[in-house]
Amino acid sequence: MTNEETHTGYWDKPATTHRPPAEPWPFTPRTDETEPALDSFKTEWEALVAQGQARRDARMQLNSTLAATSAAISPGGADRLAAVLAELKLLSPDEAAPAPKTQAGRPPVTTPQDSGRPPARGGVRLFVPGARLVPTRSVTAAAEAVEHTAAARGIACISGQRGVGKTVAIHQALQLLPTRIPVWQAVIGVKPSLPQLRACLLEALGLPAATLTRRPRAADHALKQVLRQPGVLFLDDAQRLPPPLLDYLRLLWDEPGTAAALLLCGAGAERGITRVPALRARVLTWHKVAGVEPDHLTETLATFHDVWEGANPADVKRADAAIARGNFRTWAKITSHLYALAKRSRHTKVDSSLIKQACARLAPTP
Numbered sequence: 449m450t451n452e453e454t455h456t457g458y459w460d461k462p463a464t465t466h467r468p469p470a471e472p473w474p475f476t477p478r479t480d481e482t483e484p485a486l487d488s489f490k491t492e493w494e495a496l497v498a499q500g501q502a503r504r505d506a507r508m509q510l511n512s513t514l515a516a517t518s519a520a521i522s523p524g525g526a527d528r529l530a531a532v533l534a535e536l537k538l539l540s541p542d543e544a545a546p547a548p549k550t551q552a553g554r555p556p557v558t559t560p561q562d563s564g565r566p567p568a569r570g571g572v573r574l575f576v577p578g579a580r581l582v583p584t585r586s587v588t589a590a591a592e593a594v595e596h597t598a599a600a601r602g603i604a605c606i607s608g609q610r611g612v613g614k615t616v617a618i619h620q621a622l623q624l625l626p627t628r629i630p631v632w633q634a635v636i637g638v639k640p641s642l643p644q645l646r647a648c649l650l651e652a653l654g655l656p657a658a659t660l661t662r663r664p665r666a667a668d669h670a671l672k673q674v675l676r677q678p679g680v681l682f683l684d685d686a687q688r689l690p691p692p693l694l695d696y697l698r699l700l701w702d703e704p705g706t707a708a709a710l711l712l713c714g715a716g717a718e719r720g721i722t723r724v725p726a727l728r729a730r731v732l733t734w735h736k737v738a739g740v741e742p743d744h745l746t747e748t749l750a751t752f753h754d755v756w757e758g759a760n761p762a763d764v765k766r767a768d769a770a771i772a773r774g775n776f777r778t779w780a781k782i783t784s785h786l787y788a789l790a791k792r793s794r795h796t797k798v799d800s801s802l803i804k805q806a807c808a809r810l811a812p813t814p
Contacts, residue, residue: 576784581616582751584776586738590617591624593735598625598680598709602732603701605686605721606713611777614713614737618682630679636688636714645693646671652681671700675708687714691724698727739774749779755787759798766800771807778810785809 583591590606594617597604608614622631634652637644646667650657653674660667675681683689689697701710712721718736722728740748746764749756756764772778785806786798793802 576753576755576780576787578787579753579780579783580751581620582748582776583620584613584740584748585744586740587613587617587620590614590735590737591621593733594618594621594711595624597711597733598622598629600732601678601707601709603710603727603730604712604733604735605718605731606711606735606737607718608715608737609739609775610715611775612737612739613776614715615684616776617737618711618713622680622682625680630677631682632679633682633684636683636685638688640688640693642693642696645689645696649681668700672703672706675700675703676705677707679708680711681708682711683713685714686712687716687720689720691720694720694724694727698724698730701730740768740776740779742768742774745774749783752779753783753787755783755790756798759803760800763798763800763803767803767807771810781810782806 590613594604594606598621606614606618625631632652632654634648636648640648643661643664646664647657647661649671650660650667653671655667655670655674660670683697697710697712700706718734721731742765745768746756746759746761749759749764767782768774768779772782782803783806786802789802789805790798
Protein backbone atom coordinates (compact mmCIF):
# COMPACT_ATOMS: atom_id res chain seq x y z
CA MET A 449 0.00 0.00 0.00
CA THR A 450 1.42 3.42 -0.96
CA ASN A 451 1.81 6.37 1.35
CA GLU A 452 -0.97 8.19 -0.48
CA GLU A 453 -3.44 5.32 -0.06
CA THR A 454 -2.60 4.96 3.63
CA HIS A 455 -2.88 8.70 4.17
CA THR A 456 -6.20 9.09 2.37
CA GLY A 457 -7.83 6.10 4.03
CA TYR A 458 -6.71 7.21 7.48
CA TRP A 459 -8.49 10.55 7.39
CA ASP A 460 -11.46 10.13 5.09
CA LYS A 461 -12.95 6.70 5.83
CA PRO A 462 -12.39 4.03 8.47
CA ALA A 463 -10.61 0.98 7.14
CA THR A 464 -12.77 -2.15 6.69
CA THR A 465 -11.78 -5.74 6.11
CA HIS A 466 -14.24 -6.15 3.20
CA ARG A 467 -13.47 -2.92 1.39
CA PRO A 468 -12.44 -3.55 -2.24
CA PRO A 469 -9.14 -2.05 -3.34
CA ALA A 470 -9.37 1.58 -4.52
CA GLU A 471 -8.97 2.26 -8.20
CA PRO A 472 -6.63 4.92 -9.55
CA TRP A 473 -8.07 7.94 -11.33
CA PRO A 474 -9.45 7.90 -14.02
CA PHE A 475 -11.78 5.01 -13.17
CA THR A 476 -11.87 2.03 -15.52
CA PRO A 477 -15.41 0.98 -16.62
CA ARG A 478 -16.24 -2.52 -15.44
CA THR A 479 -19.17 -3.35 -17.75
CA ASP A 480 -20.84 -2.10 -20.87
CA GLU A 481 -23.79 -0.88 -18.78
CA THR A 482 -21.67 1.43 -16.61
CA GLU A 483 -19.61 2.85 -19.49
CA PRO A 484 -22.12 5.59 -20.58
CA ALA A 485 -22.49 6.87 -17.00
CA LEU A 486 -18.74 6.99 -16.47
CA ASP A 487 -18.21 8.72 -19.81
CA SER A 488 -20.81 11.32 -18.81
CA PHE A 489 -19.05 11.95 -15.50
CA LYS A 490 -15.69 12.21 -17.24
CA THR A 491 -17.11 14.75 -19.70
CA GLU A 492 -18.55 16.81 -16.83
CA TRP A 493 -15.25 16.64 -14.97
CA GLU A 494 -13.27 17.80 -18.02
CA ALA A 495 -15.68 20.71 -18.49
CA LEU A 496 -15.23 21.79 -14.87
CA VAL A 497 -11.45 21.59 -15.15
CA ALA A 498 -11.61 23.66 -18.34
CA GLN A 499 -13.64 26.31 -16.50
CA GLY A 500 -11.06 26.43 -13.72
CA GLN A 501 -8.26 26.77 -16.27
CA ALA A 502 -10.15 29.58 -17.99
CA ARG A 503 -10.45 31.45 -14.68
CA ARG A 504 -6.74 31.04 -14.00
CA ASP A 505 -5.87 32.22 -17.51
CA ALA A 506 -8.08 35.29 -17.07
CA ARG A 507 -6.44 36.11 -13.75
CA MET A 508 -2.98 35.75 -15.24
CA GLN A 509 -3.99 37.94 -18.16
CA LEU A 510 -4.99 40.69 -15.72
CA ASN A 511 -1.53 40.47 -14.14
CA SER A 512 0.11 41.84 -17.28
CA THR A 513 2.77 43.93 -15.52
CA LEU A 514 4.40 44.34 -12.11
CA ALA A 515 2.97 46.80 -9.59
CA ALA A 516 4.22 50.35 -10.14
CA THR A 517 5.49 50.67 -6.59
CA SER A 518 7.11 47.28 -6.25
CA ALA A 519 10.57 48.82 -6.59
CA ALA A 520 9.99 50.52 -3.24
CA ILE A 521 10.66 47.22 -1.50
CA SER A 522 14.14 46.82 -2.89
CA PRO A 523 15.48 48.93 -5.77
CA GLY A 524 15.96 46.73 -8.79
CA GLY A 525 14.38 43.79 -6.97
CA ALA A 526 12.12 42.83 -9.86
CA ASP A 527 15.04 42.78 -12.31
CA ARG A 528 17.25 40.70 -10.01
CA LEU A 529 14.42 38.27 -9.28
CA ALA A 530 13.67 37.83 -12.98
CA ALA A 531 17.30 36.92 -13.58
CA VAL A 532 17.22 34.37 -10.75
CA LEU A 533 14.00 32.88 -12.07
CA ALA A 534 15.54 32.52 -15.52
CA GLU A 535 18.61 30.83 -14.03
CA LEU A 536 16.43 28.37 -12.11
CA LYS A 537 14.36 27.62 -15.26
CA LEU A 538 11.20 29.29 -13.94
CA LEU A 539 11.42 31.68 -16.90
CA SER A 540 13.03 31.44 -20.29
CA PRO A 541 15.80 33.99 -20.95
CA ASP A 542 13.58 36.13 -23.19
CA GLU A 543 10.98 36.35 -20.43
CA ALA A 544 13.53 37.54 -17.85
CA ALA A 545 13.62 41.08 -19.20
CA PRO A 546 12.62 43.81 -16.75
CA ALA A 547 8.88 44.34 -16.70
CA PRO A 548 7.45 47.81 -17.40
CA LYS A 549 6.55 49.76 -14.28
CA THR A 550 2.83 50.15 -14.98
CA GLN A 551 -0.34 49.36 -13.09
CA ALA A 552 -0.75 45.63 -12.56
CA GLY A 553 -3.75 43.44 -12.00
CA ARG A 554 -2.50 42.46 -8.57
CA PRO A 555 -3.41 44.71 -5.62
CA PRO A 556 -1.10 47.76 -5.44
CA VAL A 557 1.39 48.09 -2.63
CA THR A 558 0.37 51.63 -1.71
CA THR A 559 -3.10 52.99 -1.12
CA PRO A 560 -4.80 56.00 -2.68
CA GLN A 561 -4.25 59.25 -0.83
CA ASP A 562 -7.69 60.66 -1.60
CA SER A 563 -9.74 57.73 -0.36
CA GLY A 564 -12.34 58.62 2.23
CA ARG A 565 -12.52 55.08 3.59
CA PRO A 566 -9.98 53.26 5.78
CA PRO A 567 -8.04 51.28 3.16
CA ALA A 568 -7.38 47.55 3.16
CA ARG A 569 -4.86 46.04 0.75
CA GLY A 570 -3.83 42.42 0.53
CA GLY A 571 -5.81 41.49 3.63
CA VAL A 572 -4.22 44.32 5.63
CA ARG A 573 -6.51 46.90 7.26
CA LEU A 574 -4.87 50.27 7.77
CA PHE A 575 -7.70 51.84 9.83
CA VAL A 576 -7.26 55.42 8.60
CA PRO A 577 -7.73 57.33 5.31
CA GLY A 578 -4.55 58.43 3.62
CA ALA A 579 -2.39 55.67 5.12
CA ARG A 580 0.35 54.01 3.10
CA LEU A 581 2.01 50.62 3.37
CA VAL A 582 5.61 51.17 4.43
CA PRO A 583 8.48 48.95 3.23
CA THR A 584 10.31 48.74 6.57
CA ARG A 585 13.58 46.87 6.93
CA SER A 586 11.88 43.84 8.45
CA VAL A 587 9.30 43.76 5.66
CA THR A 588 12.05 44.07 3.04
CA ALA A 589 14.01 41.17 4.58
CA ALA A 590 10.90 38.98 4.62
CA ALA A 591 10.14 39.91 1.03
CA GLU A 592 13.63 38.86 -0.06
CA ALA A 593 13.20 35.50 1.71
CA VAL A 594 9.89 34.95 -0.08
CA GLU A 595 11.37 35.88 -3.44
CA HIS A 596 14.19 33.36 -3.06
CA THR A 597 11.82 30.58 -2.01
CA ALA A 598 9.56 31.27 -4.99
CA ALA A 599 12.52 31.20 -7.38
CA ALA A 600 13.84 27.92 -5.91
CA ARG A 601 10.35 26.32 -5.84
CA GLY A 602 10.80 25.45 -2.19
CA ILE A 603 8.86 25.68 1.07
CA ALA A 604 9.12 28.68 3.39
CA CYS A 605 7.94 29.34 6.94
CA ILE A 606 7.29 33.02 7.67
CA SER A 607 6.63 33.58 11.37
CA GLY A 608 6.53 36.42 13.87
CA GLN A 609 4.22 38.03 16.39
CA ARG A 610 0.74 39.10 15.35
CA GLY A 611 0.68 42.49 13.69
CA VAL A 612 4.38 42.85 12.83
CA GLY A 613 3.78 42.78 9.06
CA LYS A 614 4.08 39.17 7.90
CA THR A 615 1.16 39.33 5.47
CA VAL A 616 2.27 42.76 4.22
CA ALA A 617 5.75 41.42 3.50
CA ILE A 618 4.47 38.39 1.60
CA HIS A 619 2.01 40.37 -0.51
CA GLN A 620 4.67 42.90 -1.44
CA ALA A 621 7.10 40.11 -2.32
CA LEU A 622 4.52 38.33 -4.47
CA GLN A 623 3.98 41.54 -6.44
CA LEU A 624 7.64 41.39 -7.49
CA LEU A 625 7.15 38.02 -9.15
CA PRO A 626 6.83 38.01 -12.93
CA THR A 627 3.16 38.13 -13.80
CA ARG A 628 3.53 34.88 -15.73
CA ILE A 629 3.91 33.04 -12.41
CA PRO A 630 0.47 32.31 -10.89
CA VAL A 631 -0.10 33.11 -7.22
CA TRP A 632 -2.70 31.22 -5.18
CA GLN A 633 -3.77 32.28 -1.71
CA ALA A 634 -5.78 30.39 0.90
CA VAL A 635 -6.65 31.31 4.49
CA ILE A 636 -6.80 28.38 6.89
CA GLY A 637 -10.04 28.07 8.85
CA VAL A 638 -10.32 27.39 12.58
CA LYS A 639 -9.64 23.75 13.51
CA PRO A 640 -9.78 22.50 9.92
CA SER A 641 -10.30 18.87 8.99
CA LEU A 642 -8.67 17.19 6.01
CA PRO A 643 -11.77 17.58 3.77
CA GLN A 644 -11.93 21.27 4.70
CA LEU A 645 -8.25 21.81 3.92
CA ARG A 646 -8.62 19.93 0.65
CA ALA A 647 -11.63 22.09 -0.31
CA CYS A 648 -9.68 25.24 0.63
CA LEU A 649 -6.79 24.22 -1.63
CA LEU A 650 -9.14 23.30 -4.49
CA GLU A 651 -10.82 26.71 -4.34
CA ALA A 652 -7.49 28.54 -4.15
CA LEU A 653 -6.18 26.70 -7.21
CA GLY A 654 -9.36 27.33 -9.20
CA LEU A 655 -10.58 23.74 -9.20
CA PRO A 656 -14.23 22.61 -8.74
CA ALA A 657 -14.24 22.10 -4.98
CA ALA A 658 -17.95 21.25 -4.74
CA THR A 659 -17.49 18.21 -6.99
CA LEU A 660 -14.03 17.03 -6.01
CA THR A 661 -14.29 17.20 -2.22
CA ARG A 662 -16.59 14.15 -2.35
CA ARG A 663 -13.90 12.21 -4.26
CA PRO A 664 -10.67 12.43 -2.23
CA ARG A 665 -8.48 10.48 -4.65
CA ALA A 666 -9.67 12.51 -7.64
CA ALA A 667 -9.19 15.73 -5.65
CA ASP A 668 -5.61 14.84 -4.67
CA HIS A 669 -4.87 13.90 -8.29
CA ALA A 670 -6.20 17.26 -9.51
CA LEU A 671 -4.20 19.19 -6.90
CA LYS A 672 -0.99 17.41 -7.86
CA GLN A 673 -1.56 18.15 -11.53
CA VAL A 674 -1.97 21.89 -10.91
CA LEU A 675 1.07 22.00 -8.60
CA ARG A 676 3.21 20.64 -11.44
CA GLN A 677 3.26 24.14 -12.96
CA PRO A 678 5.51 26.87 -11.52
CA GLY A 679 3.57 29.03 -9.08
CA VAL A 680 3.31 30.08 -5.46
CA LEU A 681 0.73 28.81 -2.95
CA PHE A 682 0.41 31.14 0.05
CA LEU A 683 -1.30 29.68 3.14
CA ASP A 684 -2.00 32.30 5.81
CA ASP A 685 -2.71 31.40 9.46
CA ALA A 686 -0.80 28.15 8.99
CA GLN A 687 -0.44 27.84 12.78
CA ARG A 688 -3.99 26.45 12.77
CA LEU A 689 -2.91 23.32 10.90
CA PRO A 690 -2.41 20.25 13.11
CA PRO A 691 0.50 17.89 12.37
CA PRO A 692 -1.57 15.42 10.25
CA LEU A 693 -2.63 18.19 7.87
CA LEU A 694 0.89 19.57 7.66
CA ASP A 695 2.01 16.07 6.73
CA TYR A 696 -0.70 16.03 4.03
CA LEU A 697 0.89 19.16 2.51
CA ARG A 698 4.25 17.43 2.69
CA LEU A 699 2.87 14.50 0.71
CA LEU A 700 1.59 16.85 -1.99
CA TRP A 701 5.00 18.50 -2.30
CA ASP A 702 6.80 15.17 -2.27
CA GLU A 703 5.01 14.22 -5.47
CA PRO A 704 7.53 13.94 -8.34
CA GLY A 705 7.21 16.84 -10.74
CA THR A 706 5.90 19.39 -8.23
CA ALA A 707 7.12 22.81 -9.40
CA ALA A 708 5.15 25.19 -7.13
CA ALA A 709 6.50 26.94 -4.05
CA LEU A 710 4.69 26.80 -0.71
CA LEU A 711 4.59 29.72 1.76
CA LEU A 712 3.37 28.87 5.27
CA CYS A 713 2.72 32.05 7.25
CA GLY A 714 1.41 32.59 10.75
CA ALA A 715 2.20 33.58 14.31
CA GLY A 716 3.60 30.38 15.77
CA ALA A 717 3.63 28.51 12.45
CA GLU A 718 7.22 27.45 13.09
CA ARG A 719 6.19 25.55 16.24
CA GLY A 720 3.65 23.47 14.35
CA ILE A 721 6.08 22.68 11.54
CA THR A 722 8.79 21.53 13.95
CA ARG A 723 6.35 18.91 15.27
CA VAL A 724 6.36 17.30 11.81
CA PRO A 725 9.98 16.18 11.27
CA ALA A 726 9.40 15.12 7.66
CA LEU A 727 8.07 18.57 6.74
CA ARG A 728 10.61 20.43 8.85
CA ALA A 729 13.43 18.74 6.95
CA ARG A 730 11.97 19.96 3.65
CA VAL A 731 11.56 23.64 4.57
CA LEU A 732 14.00 25.68 2.51
CA THR A 733 13.58 29.08 4.20
CA TRP A 734 12.85 29.98 7.82
CA HIS A 735 12.23 33.67 8.45
CA LYS A 736 10.96 35.50 11.51
CA VAL A 737 9.56 38.98 10.92
CA ALA A 738 10.64 41.46 13.60
CA GLY A 739 8.80 44.56 14.78
CA VAL A 740 9.49 48.14 13.78
CA GLU A 741 13.00 49.28 14.70
CA PRO A 742 12.87 51.92 17.48
CA ASP A 743 15.60 54.00 15.84
CA HIS A 744 13.52 54.38 12.66
CA LEU A 745 10.08 54.50 14.26
CA THR A 746 9.36 58.22 13.89
CA GLU A 747 10.49 58.23 10.26
CA THR A 748 8.43 55.11 9.54
CA LEU A 749 5.28 56.60 11.06
CA ALA A 750 5.71 59.83 9.11
CA THR A 751 5.90 57.76 5.93
CA PHE A 752 2.87 55.74 7.00
CA HIS A 753 0.66 58.82 7.51
CA ASP A 754 1.07 62.59 7.25
CA VAL A 755 -0.49 63.12 10.68
CA TRP A 756 2.86 62.13 12.22
CA GLU A 757 4.77 64.91 10.45
CA GLY A 758 6.63 66.96 13.04
CA ALA A 759 5.96 64.59 15.94
CA ASN A 760 8.50 64.63 18.77
CA PRO A 761 10.60 61.42 18.58
CA ALA A 762 10.74 61.27 22.38
CA ASP A 763 6.93 61.16 22.61
CA VAL A 764 6.82 58.42 19.97
CA LYS A 765 9.42 56.31 21.79
CA ARG A 766 7.55 56.61 25.08
CA ALA A 767 4.31 55.44 23.45
CA ASP A 768 6.14 52.55 21.80
CA ALA A 769 7.71 51.43 25.06
CA ALA A 770 4.42 51.62 26.96
CA ILE A 771 1.85 50.48 24.37
CA ALA A 772 2.91 49.46 20.85
CA ARG A 773 6.23 47.67 21.48
CA GLY A 774 7.20 47.70 17.82
CA ASN A 775 3.90 46.21 16.63
CA PHE A 776 2.92 47.98 13.42
CA ARG A 777 -0.75 46.97 13.65
CA THR A 778 -0.93 48.66 17.06
CA TRP A 779 0.65 51.79 15.58
CA ALA A 780 -1.97 51.74 12.80
CA LYS A 781 -4.70 51.77 15.47
CA ILE A 782 -3.00 54.63 17.34
CA THR A 783 -2.76 56.54 14.06
CA SER A 784 -6.47 56.04 13.43
CA HIS A 785 -7.41 57.53 16.82
CA LEU A 786 -4.79 60.26 16.48
CA TYR A 787 -6.17 61.24 13.07
CA ALA A 788 -9.71 61.50 14.44
CA LEU A 789 -8.61 63.51 17.50
CA ALA A 790 -6.57 65.90 15.39
CA LYS A 791 -9.53 66.49 13.06
CA ARG A 792 -11.92 67.22 15.92
CA SER A 793 -9.55 69.43 17.90
CA ARG A 794 -8.12 71.12 14.78
CA HIS A 795 -4.58 70.40 15.94
CA THR A 796 -2.03 71.09 13.24
CA LYS A 797 0.75 69.23 15.01
CA VAL A 798 0.83 66.06 17.07
CA ASP A 799 1.89 66.58 20.67
CA SER A 800 2.32 64.34 23.71
CA SER A 801 -1.21 65.09 24.99
CA LEU A 802 -2.80 63.99 21.73
CA ILE A 803 -0.69 60.80 21.60
CA LYS A 804 -1.71 59.92 25.19
CA GLN A 805 -5.39 60.36 24.32
CA ALA A 806 -5.00 58.10 21.29
CA CYS A 807 -3.17 55.42 23.27
CA ALA A 808 -5.83 55.52 26.01
CA ARG A 809 -8.38 54.18 23.51
CA LEU A 810 -6.50 50.92 23.00
CA ALA A 811 -6.88 47.76 25.02
CA PRO A 812 -4.69 47.48 28.13
CA THR A 813 -1.25 46.05 27.42
CA PRO A 814 -0.88 42.57 29.02
